[in-house]
Amino acid sequence: MSRFVLIPGAGGAAWFWHRVVPELQVRGHEGVAVELPGADESAGLPEYADAVVAAIGDHEDVVVVAQSMGGFTAPMACARTSAGLLVLVNAMVPLPGETPGEWWVNTGSEAARLAAAEAGGYPTEFDLDTYFLHDVPDDVAAAGAAHEGPEADVAFGQPCAVERWPDVPTRVIAATGDRFFPVEFQRRVAHDRLGVDADEVPGGHLAALSYPVELVDRLLKYLD
16 A cells, blocks of 8 residues: 655645545555645745645655655655655646746746746637646536635745755646646646656646546556
């Protein structure tokens, strides 16, 4: 049995993984979704990493899975633990010392988003329905409203506090329908920053809510 420690994106809601955890459980694994203090201006990336480290504990055979902005927390936590695998899902891939606020310009993410929108024929102006919820079932999206929260500004100015990428095997998963971080953009960043090829799953930016079975299928393949 592996322990999958699941890091949410901006806002920090563990609920984001609520469709993934039972899929892991029925296949004989443990899923631990970490709740982060995303709205707390007195907390930030160091506190997020502390929460993930606590969830990893002294367990062996741990897989850390990070969504979106969780990509900044994951390497900080893995550098302090004996995690066996790190998986980034539609994630921000940071350079050591880079802040989330710097990442957008450094990677060209906004230009990639706009180009994909123009090519795909959907609005370039950002809104949640178009960019996050377009493939999420209506009932799941409605339930998620109670778990939405802001991401405090403090975290965007804090660096990914590692000297180098942790010595942990790292995989990248990119959803083919992600409108926020388009798949071609994710492939480029994964190659340029980690030297790895991105594996694809169906779904948009919130693939854990729209295609949890397919996402878990991909995660478990890494255990082989």
